[in-house]
Amino acid sequence: MKEYIEAAIAGVCKELFGVDVRVDLTRPDEQFGDFATNAALQLAKQVNKNPREVAEQIADHLKAQLGDKVAEVTIAGPGFINIKLSDSALVELAETKPDKKYDGKQVVSEYSDPSAFKVLHAGHLYTSVVGDAISNLLENAGGKVHRVNFGGDVGRHVAITMYAILRDLGGEHPEKLAEIPDDQHADWMSARYVEGNTAFEDDDQVKAEVTELNKRLYHLFTDNDHDSPFAQIYWTCRKWSYDYFDAFYARIGSHFEKYYPESETAPIGLATVKEQLAKGVYQESDGAVIFDGEKYGLHTRVFINSQGLPTYEAKDVGLIMKKWDDYHFDFSLILTDNAQGDYMTVVLKSIEQFAPELANATKHLTHGRVKLAGGVKMSSRKGNIVRAVDVLDIAEEVYKSTMGRDDEQAVLGAVKYAFLKQRLGADIIYDPKESVSLEGNSGPYVQYAHARARSILTKAETGDSKIENLGEGERSLLRKLSEYSDVIDKATNEFMPHHICTYLYELAQVFNRFYEKNRVIGDDRQAVRLQLVSRYADVLKNGLSLLGISAPDKM
Protein backbone atom coordinates (compact mmCIF):
# COMPACT_ATOMS: atom_id res chain seq x y z
CA MET A 1 0.00 0.00 0.00
CA LYS A 2 2.71 2.45 1.02
CA GLU A 3 4.83 1.57 -1.99
CA TYR A 4 1.79 1.88 -4.21
CA ILE A 5 1.10 5.42 -3.04
CA GLU A 6 4.75 6.39 -3.26
CA ALA A 7 4.87 5.17 -6.82
CA ALA A 8 1.69 7.08 -7.61
CA ILE A 9 3.16 10.31 -6.28
CA ALA A 10 6.40 9.82 -8.15
CA GLY A 11 4.38 9.15 -11.28
CA VAL A 12 2.33 12.30 -10.88
CA CYS A 13 5.43 14.41 -10.30
CA LYS A 14 7.08 12.99 -13.39
CA GLU A 15 3.96 13.53 -15.46
CA LEU A 16 3.34 17.10 -14.30
CA PHE A 17 6.87 18.43 -14.05
CA GLY A 18 9.04 15.89 -15.83
CA VAL A 19 11.18 15.49 -12.74
CA ASP A 20 12.13 12.34 -10.84
CA VAL A 21 11.43 12.73 -7.17
CA ARG A 22 12.47 10.39 -4.41
CA VAL A 23 9.18 10.17 -2.57
CA ASP A 24 9.33 9.48 1.13
CA LEU A 25 5.98 8.92 2.75
CA THR A 26 5.90 9.69 6.43
CA ARG A 27 3.36 9.14 9.14
CA PRO A 28 2.23 12.58 10.24
CA ASP A 29 0.16 13.60 13.24
CA GLU A 30 -3.25 12.04 13.05
CA GLN A 31 -4.87 15.45 12.56
CA PHE A 32 -3.09 15.75 9.19
CA GLY A 33 -3.82 12.34 7.73
CA ASP A 34 -2.41 8.84 7.41
CA PHE A 35 0.50 9.64 5.16
CA ALA A 36 2.32 12.82 4.26
CA THR A 37 4.91 13.77 1.71
CA ASN A 38 7.10 16.80 1.23
CA ALA A 39 7.52 16.07 -2.48
CA ALA A 40 6.09 19.45 -3.40
CA LEU A 41 8.64 21.25 -1.23
CA GLN A 42 11.45 19.35 -2.92
CA LEU A 43 10.01 20.04 -6.36
CA ALA A 44 9.24 23.70 -5.90
CA LYS A 45 12.90 24.65 -5.96
CA GLN A 46 13.65 22.55 -9.04
CA VAL A 47 10.77 23.87 -11.10
CA ASN A 48 10.98 27.33 -9.61
CA LYS A 49 7.40 27.58 -8.47
CA ASN A 50 5.50 28.28 -5.28
CA PRO A 51 5.48 25.10 -3.15
CA ARG A 52 1.80 25.33 -2.32
CA GLU A 53 0.90 25.72 -5.97
CA VAL A 54 2.96 22.67 -6.83
CA ALA A 55 1.34 20.78 -3.96
CA GLU A 56 -2.14 21.62 -5.20
CA GLN A 57 -1.44 20.38 -8.69
CA ILE A 58 0.01 17.14 -7.35
CA ALA A 59 -2.86 16.70 -4.92
CA ASP A 60 -5.50 17.06 -7.62
CA HIS A 61 -3.92 14.47 -9.86
CA LEU A 62 -3.16 12.19 -6.98
CA LYS A 63 -6.72 12.13 -5.78
CA ALA A 64 -7.94 11.20 -9.23
CA GLN A 65 -5.33 8.52 -9.62
CA LEU A 66 -5.74 6.88 -6.21
CA GLY A 67 -9.52 6.82 -6.53
CA ASP A 68 -11.27 4.87 -3.81
CA LYS A 69 -8.07 4.31 -1.88
CA VAL A 70 -8.16 7.80 -0.47
CA ALA A 71 -10.77 9.70 1.47
CA GLU A 72 -9.05 13.03 0.99
CA VAL A 73 -5.84 14.64 -0.14
CA THR A 74 -5.11 17.99 1.45
CA ILE A 75 -2.44 20.66 1.47
CA ALA A 76 -1.11 22.13 4.67
CA GLY A 77 1.65 24.27 6.06
CA PRO A 78 4.38 25.27 3.63
CA GLY A 79 3.24 22.67 1.09
CA PHE A 80 2.85 19.27 2.67
CA ILE A 81 0.53 16.90 0.90
CA ASN A 82 -1.50 14.92 3.41
CA ILE A 83 -3.31 11.77 2.45
CA LYS A 84 -6.17 10.30 4.37
CA LEU A 85 -6.96 6.76 3.32
CA SER A 86 -10.41 5.36 2.79
CA ASP A 87 -11.55 2.84 5.40
CA SER A 88 -11.00 -0.09 3.06
CA ALA A 89 -7.49 1.07 2.22
CA LEU A 90 -6.72 1.51 5.91
CA VAL A 91 -7.92 -2.03 6.58
CA GLU A 92 -5.64 -3.24 3.79
CA LEU A 93 -2.72 -1.23 5.16
CA ALA A 94 -3.17 -2.82 8.57
CA GLU A 95 -2.60 -6.24 6.97
CA THR A 96 0.98 -5.34 6.08
CA LYS A 97 3.49 -7.79 7.47
CA PRO A 98 7.04 -6.94 8.57
CA ASP A 99 9.87 -7.50 6.09
CA LYS A 100 11.67 -10.83 5.98
CA LYS A 101 15.00 -9.13 5.61
CA TYR A 102 16.95 -12.07 7.05
CA ASP A 103 14.95 -14.80 5.35
CA GLY A 104 16.99 -17.98 5.26
CA LYS A 105 20.12 -16.26 6.58
CA GLN A 106 22.41 -17.90 9.10
CA VAL A 107 22.78 -15.41 11.90
CA VAL A 108 25.06 -15.67 14.92
CA SER A 109 24.09 -13.46 17.80
CA GLU A 110 26.58 -13.15 20.62
CA TYR A 111 25.69 -11.36 23.82
CA SER A 112 25.64 -11.49 27.60
CA ASP A 113 29.23 -12.78 27.79
CA PRO A 114 29.74 -13.40 31.49
CA SER A 115 33.14 -14.40 32.79
CA ALA A 116 33.46 -17.64 34.68
CA PHE A 117 34.43 -17.21 38.33
CA LYS A 118 32.85 -13.75 38.41
CA VAL A 119 29.52 -12.50 39.59
CA LEU A 120 26.70 -11.57 37.21
CA HIS A 121 25.95 -7.90 37.73
CA ALA A 122 23.19 -5.58 36.62
CA GLY A 123 25.01 -4.96 33.34
CA HIS A 124 24.78 -8.64 32.45
CA LEU A 125 21.07 -8.54 33.04
CA TYR A 126 20.79 -5.49 30.80
CA THR A 127 22.87 -6.85 27.95
CA SER A 128 21.08 -10.22 28.13
CA VAL A 129 17.67 -8.61 27.90
CA VAL A 130 18.69 -6.40 24.99
CA GLY A 131 20.46 -9.26 23.22
CA ASP A 132 17.40 -11.45 23.54
CA ALA A 133 15.16 -8.78 22.09
CA ILE A 134 17.43 -8.05 19.13
CA SER A 135 17.86 -11.76 18.45
CA ASN A 136 14.08 -12.12 18.50
CA LEU A 137 13.82 -9.36 15.90
CA LEU A 138 16.33 -11.04 13.60
CA GLU A 139 14.49 -14.31 13.98
CA ASN A 140 11.18 -12.60 13.29
CA ALA A 141 12.70 -11.26 10.08
CA GLY A 142 13.35 -14.81 8.93
CA GLY A 143 16.88 -15.36 10.22
CA LYS A 144 18.09 -18.70 11.52
CA VAL A 145 19.49 -17.20 14.68
CA HIS A 146 22.13 -18.92 16.79
CA ARG A 147 22.41 -17.33 20.22
CA VAL A 148 25.84 -17.78 21.65
CA ASN A 149 27.71 -16.68 24.69
CA PHE A 150 31.41 -15.94 25.06
CA GLY A 151 33.15 -15.83 28.37
CA GLY A 152 36.49 -16.00 30.10
CA ASP A 153 37.25 -19.30 31.82
CA VAL A 154 40.99 -18.65 31.59
CA GLY A 155 43.06 -15.52 31.86
CA ARG A 156 44.18 -13.11 34.50
CA HIS A 157 40.84 -12.65 36.25
CA VAL A 158 40.63 -16.40 36.78
CA ALA A 159 44.22 -16.51 38.00
CA ILE A 160 43.44 -13.75 40.47
CA THR A 161 40.40 -15.63 41.74
CA MET A 162 42.34 -18.89 41.93
CA TYR A 163 45.02 -17.12 43.95
CA ALA A 164 42.46 -16.10 46.59
CA ILE A 165 40.73 -19.47 46.44
CA LEU A 166 43.97 -21.29 47.17
CA ARG A 167 44.69 -18.91 50.00
CA ASP A 168 41.21 -19.45 51.42
CA LEU A 169 41.51 -23.23 51.19
CA GLY A 170 44.93 -23.08 52.82
CA GLY A 171 46.63 -24.55 49.75
CA GLU A 172 45.71 -26.96 46.99
CA HIS A 173 43.04 -28.84 48.90
CA PRO A 174 40.13 -29.59 46.59
CA GLU A 175 38.40 -31.67 49.27
CA LYS A 176 37.77 -28.48 51.25
CA LEU A 177 35.47 -27.18 48.52
CA ALA A 178 32.84 -29.58 49.84
CA GLU A 179 32.55 -27.43 52.96
CA ILE A 180 31.03 -24.60 50.95
CA PRO A 181 27.24 -24.85 50.91
CA ASP A 182 25.67 -25.41 47.49
CA ASP A 183 23.68 -22.20 47.53
CA GLN A 184 26.78 -20.13 48.29
CA HIS A 185 29.07 -21.25 45.50
CA ALA A 186 28.68 -18.16 43.35
CA ASP A 187 28.90 -15.69 46.22
CA TRP A 188 31.92 -17.44 47.63
CA MET A 189 33.77 -17.24 44.31
CA SER A 190 32.93 -13.60 43.73
CA ALA A 191 34.16 -12.78 47.24
CA ARG A 192 37.44 -14.52 46.38
CA TYR A 193 37.71 -12.45 43.21
CA VAL A 194 37.36 -9.24 45.17
CA GLU A 195 39.96 -10.40 47.71
CA GLY A 196 42.33 -11.48 44.98
CA ASN A 197 42.06 -8.15 43.25
CA THR A 198 42.80 -6.19 46.37
CA ALA A 199 45.88 -8.30 47.02
CA PHE A 200 46.94 -8.11 43.37
CA GLU A 201 46.69 -4.36 43.19
CA ASP A 202 49.02 -3.52 46.03
CA ASP A 203 51.52 -6.34 46.17
CA ASP A 204 54.13 -7.14 43.54
CA GLN A 205 54.75 -10.57 45.06
CA VAL A 206 51.09 -11.43 44.45
CA LYS A 207 51.36 -10.15 40.89
CA ALA A 208 54.18 -12.58 40.23
CA GLU A 209 52.22 -15.45 41.74
CA VAL A 210 49.16 -14.60 39.69
CA THR A 211 51.21 -14.51 36.50
CA GLU A 212 52.49 -17.97 37.35
CA LEU A 213 48.98 -19.23 38.11
CA ASN A 214 47.75 -17.83 34.81
CA LYS A 215 50.31 -19.95 32.95
CA ARG A 216 49.27 -23.01 34.94
CA LEU A 217 45.65 -22.39 33.95
CA TYR A 218 46.48 -22.57 30.25
CA HIS A 219 48.45 -25.74 30.91
CA LEU A 220 45.35 -27.39 32.40
CA PHE A 221 43.96 -27.28 28.89
CA THR A 222 47.05 -28.09 26.88
CA ASP A 223 47.84 -31.00 29.24
CA ASN A 224 44.21 -32.02 29.56
CA ASP A 225 44.68 -32.05 33.32
CA HIS A 226 41.57 -32.86 35.34
CA ASP A 227 43.23 -34.79 38.14
CA SER A 228 45.87 -32.74 39.88
CA PRO A 229 44.65 -30.98 43.04
CA PHE A 230 44.95 -27.62 41.29
CA ALA A 231 42.97 -28.95 38.34
CA GLN A 232 40.27 -30.38 40.58
CA ILE A 233 39.78 -27.02 42.25
CA TYR A 234 39.67 -25.22 38.93
CA TRP A 235 37.21 -27.58 37.22
CA THR A 236 34.92 -27.74 40.22
CA CYS A 237 34.71 -23.97 40.53
CA ARG A 238 34.35 -23.58 36.80
CA LYS A 239 31.35 -25.90 36.84
CA TRP A 240 29.87 -23.95 39.73
CA SER A 241 30.12 -20.86 37.57
CA TYR A 242 28.34 -22.37 34.61
CA ASP A 243 25.64 -23.83 36.85
CA TYR A 244 25.15 -20.38 38.27
CA PHE A 245 24.86 -18.87 34.77
CA ASP A 246 22.37 -21.51 33.69
CA ALA A 247 20.18 -20.85 36.71
CA PHE A 248 20.22 -17.13 36.03
CA TYR A 249 19.35 -17.48 32.35
CA ALA A 250 16.54 -19.85 33.23
CA ARG A 251 15.16 -17.24 35.58
CA ILE A 252 15.10 -14.48 32.96
CA GLY A 253 14.06 -16.74 30.09
CA SER A 254 17.24 -16.51 28.00
CA HIS A 255 18.33 -19.51 25.99
CA PHE A 256 21.78 -19.91 24.54
CA GLU A 257 22.64 -22.49 21.98
CA LYS A 258 26.28 -22.54 22.95
CA TYR A 259 28.88 -21.20 25.35
CA TYR A 260 32.19 -20.38 23.78
CA PRO A 261 34.64 -20.46 26.68
CA GLU A 262 37.85 -18.57 26.08
CA SER A 263 39.82 -21.74 26.70
CA GLU A 264 38.28 -23.03 23.48
CA THR A 265 38.89 -19.94 21.33
CA ALA A 266 42.31 -19.09 22.77
CA PRO A 267 44.29 -21.83 20.96
CA ILE A 268 42.51 -21.05 17.68
CA GLY A 269 43.23 -17.36 18.10
CA LEU A 270 46.81 -18.01 19.06
CA ALA A 271 47.39 -20.20 16.01
CA THR A 272 45.65 -17.74 13.70
CA VAL A 273 47.57 -14.75 14.99
CA LYS A 274 50.86 -16.62 14.71
CA GLU A 275 50.03 -17.68 11.18
CA GLN A 276 49.17 -14.12 10.21
CA LEU A 277 52.24 -12.83 12.04
CA ALA A 278 54.28 -14.72 9.50
CA LYS A 279 52.28 -13.05 6.72
CA GLY A 280 52.81 -9.61 8.17
CA VAL A 281 49.32 -8.80 9.41
CA TYR A 282 50.59 -8.73 12.99
CA GLN A 283 54.00 -7.60 14.18
CA GLU A 284 56.34 -8.39 17.04
CA SER A 285 57.07 -5.53 19.37
CA ASP A 286 58.75 -5.57 22.79
CA GLY A 287 58.33 -9.33 22.94
CA ALA A 288 54.59 -9.14 22.30
CA VAL A 289 52.57 -9.62 19.12
CA ILE A 290 50.60 -6.56 18.16
CA PHE A 291 48.38 -5.21 15.42
CA ASP A 292 49.45 -1.78 14.31
CA GLY A 293 46.05 -0.09 14.18
CA GLU A 294 47.61 3.32 13.78
CA LYS A 295 48.10 2.58 10.10
CA TYR A 296 44.30 2.74 9.88
CA GLY A 297 43.75 5.64 12.22
CA LEU A 298 43.02 3.31 15.10
CA HIS A 299 45.22 2.37 18.00
CA THR A 300 47.69 -0.45 18.46
CA ARG A 301 46.74 -3.45 20.54
CA VAL A 302 48.50 -6.50 21.93
CA PHE A 303 47.21 -9.87 20.72
CA ILE A 304 49.82 -12.15 22.29
CA ASN A 305 51.56 -10.89 25.39
CA SER A 306 55.26 -11.19 26.09
CA GLN A 307 54.55 -14.34 28.15
CA GLY A 308 53.37 -15.92 24.92
CA LEU A 309 49.77 -16.02 26.14
CA PRO A 310 46.85 -14.89 24.00
CA THR A 311 45.12 -11.74 25.20
CA TYR A 312 41.41 -11.09 24.84
CA GLU A 313 42.17 -9.79 21.36
CA ALA A 314 43.53 -13.14 20.15
CA LYS A 315 40.69 -14.97 21.88
CA ASP A 316 38.22 -12.83 19.98
CA VAL A 317 39.99 -13.58 16.72
CA GLY A 318 39.68 -17.26 17.61
CA LEU A 319 36.03 -16.79 18.46
CA ILE A 320 35.17 -15.32 15.09
CA MET A 321 37.03 -18.11 13.31
CA LYS A 322 35.20 -20.69 15.44
CA LYS A 323 31.82 -19.12 14.76
CA TRP A 324 32.56 -19.24 11.07
CA ASP A 325 33.54 -22.91 11.28
CA ASP A 326 30.38 -23.73 13.20
CA TYR A 327 27.82 -21.73 11.25
CA HIS A 328 29.21 -20.18 8.07
CA PHE A 329 27.19 -17.17 9.04
CA ASP A 330 25.72 -14.61 6.67
CA PHE A 331 25.55 -12.15 9.49
CA SER A 332 27.21 -12.08 12.87
CA LEU A 333 26.17 -9.74 15.63
CA ILE A 334 28.20 -8.99 18.72
CA LEU A 335 26.63 -6.98 21.50
CA THR A 336 28.80 -5.49 24.24
CA ASP A 337 29.28 -2.54 26.48
CA ASN A 338 30.48 0.49 24.50
CA ALA A 339 33.78 0.50 26.39
CA GLN A 340 34.71 -2.23 23.91
CA GLY A 341 33.89 -0.14 20.86
CA ASP A 342 37.37 0.97 19.81
CA TYR A 343 38.84 -2.32 20.94
CA MET A 344 36.52 -4.32 18.67
CA THR A 345 37.15 -2.00 15.75
CA VAL A 346 40.85 -2.87 15.97
CA VAL A 347 40.19 -6.60 16.24
CA LEU A 348 37.86 -6.53 13.25
CA LYS A 349 40.28 -4.40 11.25
CA SER A 350 42.99 -6.97 11.84
CA ILE A 351 40.70 -9.82 10.76
CA GLU A 352 39.74 -7.83 7.69
CA GLN A 353 43.36 -8.13 6.56
CA PHE A 354 43.18 -11.91 6.14
CA ALA A 355 39.48 -12.82 6.26
CA PRO A 356 37.55 -9.82 4.96
CA GLU A 357 34.38 -11.84 4.38
CA LEU A 358 34.19 -12.59 8.10
CA ALA A 359 34.94 -9.08 9.25
CA ASN A 360 32.48 -7.55 6.81
CA ALA A 361 29.65 -9.83 7.87
CA THR A 362 30.21 -8.93 11.51
CA LYS A 363 28.46 -6.07 13.24
CA HIS A 364 29.50 -4.84 16.64
CA LEU A 365 26.67 -3.21 18.53
CA THR A 366 27.33 -1.41 21.74
CA HIS A 367 25.21 -0.25 24.60
CA GLY A 368 25.77 1.96 27.62
CA ARG A 369 26.19 1.01 31.20
CA VAL A 370 23.62 0.49 33.85
CA LYS A 371 24.12 3.11 36.49
CA LEU A 372 22.51 3.30 39.83
CA ALA A 373 20.41 6.33 40.55
CA GLY A 374 22.52 8.47 42.85
CA GLY A 375 25.72 7.92 40.92
CA VAL A 376 27.06 4.84 42.72
CA LYS A 377 29.57 3.08 40.50
CA MET A 378 29.63 -0.61 39.99
CA SER A 379 32.86 -2.52 39.89
CA SER A 380 33.20 -6.25 40.24
CA ARG A 381 36.81 -5.79 41.28
CA LYS A 382 35.87 -3.74 44.32
CA GLY A 383 32.80 -5.75 45.06
CA ASN A 384 30.44 -2.81 45.54
CA ILE A 385 28.17 -3.92 42.79
CA VAL A 386 24.53 -4.50 42.17
CA ARG A 387 24.19 -8.10 41.20
CA ALA A 388 21.82 -9.14 38.47
CA VAL A 389 19.73 -11.06 40.98
CA ASP A 390 19.61 -8.00 43.25
CA VAL A 391 17.88 -6.06 40.50
CA LEU A 392 15.27 -8.77 40.13
CA ASP A 393 14.84 -9.23 43.86
CA ILE A 394 14.38 -5.54 44.49
CA ALA A 395 11.85 -5.32 41.68
CA GLU A 396 10.02 -8.24 43.25
CA GLU A 397 9.90 -6.52 46.62
CA VAL A 398 8.62 -3.26 45.19
CA TYR A 399 5.94 -5.09 43.25
CA LYS A 400 4.85 -7.04 46.27
CA SER A 401 4.66 -4.01 48.51
CA THR A 402 2.60 -1.98 46.03
CA MET A 403 0.38 -4.77 44.74
CA GLY A 404 0.19 -6.94 47.82
CA ARG A 405 0.97 -10.09 45.87
CA ASP A 406 3.64 -11.83 43.81
CA ASP A 407 3.65 -11.94 40.04
CA GLU A 408 6.84 -13.30 38.56
CA GLN A 409 5.82 -12.47 34.99
CA ALA A 410 4.94 -8.88 35.81
CA VAL A 411 8.19 -8.34 37.70
CA LEU A 412 10.27 -9.79 34.89
CA GLY A 413 8.25 -7.76 32.40
CA ALA A 414 8.78 -4.63 34.43
CA VAL A 415 12.55 -5.00 34.59
CA LYS A 416 12.97 -6.02 30.96
CA TYR A 417 10.75 -3.22 29.74
CA ALA A 418 12.55 -0.66 31.90
CA PHE A 419 15.81 -1.66 30.22
CA LEU A 420 14.41 -1.98 26.71
CA LYS A 421 12.44 1.22 26.49
CA GLN A 422 15.57 3.30 26.27
CA ARG A 423 17.47 3.79 23.06
CA LEU A 424 20.58 1.67 22.80
CA GLY A 425 23.87 3.50 23.20
CA ALA A 426 23.76 5.84 26.12
CA ASP A 427 24.10 4.82 29.75
CA ILE A 428 20.88 4.03 31.49
CA ILE A 429 20.05 5.10 34.98
CA TYR A 430 18.50 2.33 36.96
CA ASP A 431 16.44 3.40 39.91
CA PRO A 432 15.43 0.26 41.82
CA LYS A 433 12.12 1.80 42.77
CA GLU A 434 11.10 4.17 40.01
CA SER A 435 12.10 2.06 37.03
CA VAL A 436 9.80 -0.68 38.24
CA SER A 437 6.87 1.67 38.63
CA LEU A 438 3.68 0.02 37.55
CA GLU A 439 2.17 3.15 36.09
CA GLY A 440 2.87 4.96 32.88
CA ASN A 441 5.23 3.61 30.25
CA SER A 442 6.05 0.29 31.87
CA GLY A 443 5.98 -3.41 31.17
CA PRO A 444 3.12 -4.17 33.54
CA TYR A 445 1.06 -1.38 31.98
CA VAL A 446 1.33 -2.99 28.56
CA GLN A 447 0.81 -6.47 29.99
CA TYR A 448 -2.25 -5.25 31.80
CA ALA A 449 -3.56 -3.57 28.68
CA HIS A 450 -3.27 -6.93 26.97
CA ALA A 451 -5.03 -8.85 29.75
CA ARG A 452 -7.83 -6.30 29.73
CA ALA A 453 -8.34 -6.69 25.99
CA ARG A 454 -8.36 -10.48 26.28
CA SER A 455 -10.95 -10.18 28.99
CA ILE A 456 -13.28 -8.33 26.63
CA LEU A 457 -12.77 -10.99 23.97
CA THR A 458 -13.87 -13.76 26.32
CA LYS A 459 -17.29 -12.16 26.60
CA ALA A 460 -18.36 -12.66 22.99
CA GLU A 461 -17.41 -14.52 19.85
CA THR A 462 -15.24 -12.52 17.45
CA GLY A 463 -16.42 -12.93 13.86
CA ASP A 464 -14.97 -11.69 10.60
CA SER A 465 -17.55 -9.24 9.33
CA LYS A 466 -16.32 -6.44 7.13
CA ILE A 467 -14.58 -3.58 8.88
CA GLU A 468 -16.10 -0.42 7.42
CA ASN A 469 -17.81 2.88 8.18
CA LEU A 470 -15.31 3.50 10.92
CA GLY A 471 -16.16 5.90 13.69
CA GLU A 472 -13.60 8.33 15.03
CA GLY A 473 -12.20 6.22 17.85
CA GLU A 474 -12.33 3.05 15.77
CA ARG A 475 -10.42 4.69 12.98
CA SER A 476 -7.73 6.03 15.34
CA LEU A 477 -7.20 2.57 16.71
CA LEU A 478 -6.98 0.90 13.32
CA ARG A 479 -4.68 3.66 12.10
CA LYS A 480 -2.33 3.04 15.00
CA LEU A 481 -2.49 -0.71 14.44
CA SER A 482 -1.49 -0.15 10.83
CA GLU A 483 1.85 1.31 11.94
CA TYR A 484 2.98 -1.91 13.55
CA SER A 485 4.86 -3.49 10.67
CA ASP A 486 6.74 -0.25 10.01
CA VAL A 487 7.76 -0.10 13.63
CA ILE A 488 9.05 -3.67 13.57
CA ASP A 489 10.98 -3.00 10.38
CA LYS A 490 12.55 0.07 11.87
CA ALA A 491 13.48 -1.68 15.12
CA THR A 492 14.98 -4.56 13.12
CA ASN A 493 16.90 -2.41 10.67
CA GLU A 494 18.33 -0.18 13.37
CA PHE A 495 18.75 -2.93 15.99
CA MET A 496 16.74 -0.73 18.30
CA PRO A 497 14.06 -2.56 20.28
CA HIS A 498 13.03 0.60 22.13
CA HIS A 499 10.95 1.64 19.10
CA ILE A 500 8.65 -1.25 19.94
CA CYS A 501 8.22 -0.12 23.54
CA THR A 502 7.38 3.39 22.47
CA TYR A 503 4.87 2.09 19.97
CA LEU A 504 3.16 -0.42 22.25
CA TYR A 505 2.72 2.21 24.88
CA GLU A 506 1.25 4.68 22.40
CA LEU A 507 -1.01 1.98 21.03
CA ALA A 508 -2.31 1.18 24.50
CA GLN A 509 -3.01 4.87 25.03
CA VAL A 510 -4.92 5.11 21.78
CA PHE A 511 -6.91 2.06 22.77
CA ASN A 512 -7.67 3.39 26.23
CA ARG A 513 -9.01 6.59 24.71
CA PHE A 514 -11.14 4.58 22.32
CA TYR A 515 -12.34 2.32 25.08
CA GLU A 516 -13.23 5.18 27.38
CA LYS A 517 -15.86 6.39 24.93
CA ASN A 518 -16.88 3.32 22.97
CA ARG A 519 -18.71 0.37 24.34
CA VAL A 520 -17.78 -2.93 22.72
CA ILE A 521 -20.06 -5.65 24.05
CA GLY A 522 -23.71 -4.95 23.42
CA ASP A 523 -23.17 -2.06 21.04
CA ASP A 524 -24.49 -1.98 17.45
CA ARG A 525 -20.87 -1.89 16.36
CA GLN A 526 -19.92 -4.92 18.44
CA ALA A 527 -18.89 -7.07 15.47
CA VAL A 528 -16.43 -4.50 14.10
CA ARG A 529 -15.17 -3.41 17.49
CA LEU A 530 -14.47 -6.94 18.65
CA GLN A 531 -12.28 -7.45 15.63
CA LEU A 532 -10.36 -4.29 16.41
CA VAL A 533 -9.91 -5.37 20.01
CA SER A 534 -8.75 -8.77 18.83
CA ARG A 535 -6.17 -7.26 16.49
CA TYR A 536 -5.08 -4.89 19.21
CA ALA A 537 -4.55 -7.73 21.68
CA ASP A 538 -2.61 -9.71 19.08
CA VAL A 539 -0.31 -6.79 18.33
CA LEU A 540 0.39 -6.24 22.02
CA LYS A 541 1.13 -9.90 22.48
CA ASN A 542 3.34 -10.11 19.44
CA GLY A 543 5.23 -6.94 20.34
CA LEU A 544 5.81 -8.07 23.89
CA SER A 545 6.99 -11.47 22.77
CA LEU A 546 9.56 -9.82 20.48
CA LEU A 547 10.78 -7.96 23.53
CA GLY A 548 11.01 -11.23 25.42
CA ILE A 549 8.15 -10.27 27.70
CA SER A 550 5.19 -12.52 28.39
CA ALA A 551 1.62 -11.42 27.74
CA PRO A 552 -0.60 -13.23 30.24
CA ASP A 553 -4.35 -13.37 29.52
CA LYS A 554 -5.05 -12.61 33.15
CA MET A 555 -3.10 -10.74 35.76
Add this chain to the structure above:
RNA sequence: GCGCGUGUAGCUCAGCUGGAUAGAGCGUCGGCUUGCGGAGCCGAAGGUCGUAGGUUCGAAUCCUGUCACGCGUACCA
Protein backbone atom coordinates in the same frame (compact mmCIF):
# COMPACT_ATOMS: atom_id res chain seq x y z
C1' G B 1 46.70 15.29 23.79
C1' C B 2 43.94 12.25 20.29
C1' G B 3 39.55 9.04 19.27
C1' C B 4 34.44 7.48 20.30
C1' G B 5 29.86 8.57 22.84
C1' U B 6 26.34 11.67 25.50
C1' G B 7 24.12 16.71 26.73
C1' U B 8 15.96 17.98 25.09
C1' A B 9 10.63 20.05 31.01
C1' G B 10 12.24 19.50 38.38
C1' C B 11 13.50 13.86 37.42
C1' U B 12 13.75 9.62 33.70
C1' C B 13 13.45 9.57 28.57
C1' A B 14 11.20 9.69 23.08
C1' G B 15 11.99 12.64 18.75
C1' C B 16 18.03 12.90 15.45
C1' U B 17 18.47 9.58 7.00
C1' G B 18 16.06 18.36 8.21
C1' G B 19 9.90 19.83 7.77
C1' A B 20 3.91 21.58 10.13
C1' U B 21 2.29 24.44 17.51
C1' A B 22 9.44 20.15 20.41
C1' G B 23 6.32 14.91 22.73
C1' A B 24 5.68 11.05 26.82
C1' G B 25 5.97 9.08 31.82
C1' C B 26 6.99 10.34 36.89
C1' G B 27 6.33 14.45 40.16
C1' U B 28 2.97 19.08 41.06
C1' C B 29 -2.13 21.23 40.60
C1' G B 30 -7.41 20.52 38.94
C1' G B 31 -11.53 17.47 36.91
C1' C B 32 -14.01 12.35 35.58
C1' U B 33 -15.60 7.80 39.15
C1' U B 34 -18.98 1.14 41.69
C1' G B 35 -15.96 0.65 35.20
C1' C B 36 -17.37 -4.54 28.93
C1' G B 37 -10.58 -5.16 34.29
C1' G B 38 -9.81 2.88 36.68
C1' A B 39 -2.71 -0.41 36.50
C1' G B 40 -7.64 4.25 33.19
C1' C B 41 -9.46 9.01 30.83
C1' C B 42 -9.64 14.66 30.39
C1' G B 43 -7.13 19.27 31.58
C1' A B 44 -3.22 22.92 33.69
C1' A B 45 1.56 24.58 34.90
C1' G B 46 6.59 23.41 33.34
C1' G B 47 11.53 23.76 27.65
C1' U B 48 16.88 29.99 25.01
C1' C B 49 16.55 21.30 22.61
C1' G B 50 24.64 22.60 26.67
C1' U B 51 26.65 27.02 24.10
C1' A B 52 28.39 30.22 19.71
C1' G B 53 28.34 30.38 14.65
C1' G B 54 27.30 28.20 9.61
C1' U B 55 24.36 25.66 5.58
C1' U B 56 18.93 25.82 4.18
C1' C B 57 12.65 28.23 2.04
C1' G B 58 12.91 25.45 6.86
C1' A B 59 17.67 22.95 12.05
C1' A B 60 16.59 19.49 18.43
C1' U B 61 17.99 16.88 13.74
C1' C B 62 23.40 18.40 9.04
C1' C B 63 28.56 21.13 9.39
C1' U B 64 32.36 23.90 12.40
C1' G B 65 34.13 25.90 16.99
C1' U B 66 33.45 25.64 22.24
C1' C B 67 31.99 23.83 27.34
C1' A B 68 30.55 19.66 30.55
C1' C B 69 30.34 14.51 31.63
C1' G B 70 31.45 9.21 30.37
C1' C B 71 34.48 5.61 27.90
C1' G B 72 38.88 4.25 25.20
C1' U B 73 43.96 5.16 24.04
C1' A B 74 50.20 -1.93 24.23
C1' C B 75 50.89 -6.60 27.04
C1' C B 76 43.01 -6.53 31.82
C1' A B 77 38.34 -8.06 29.79
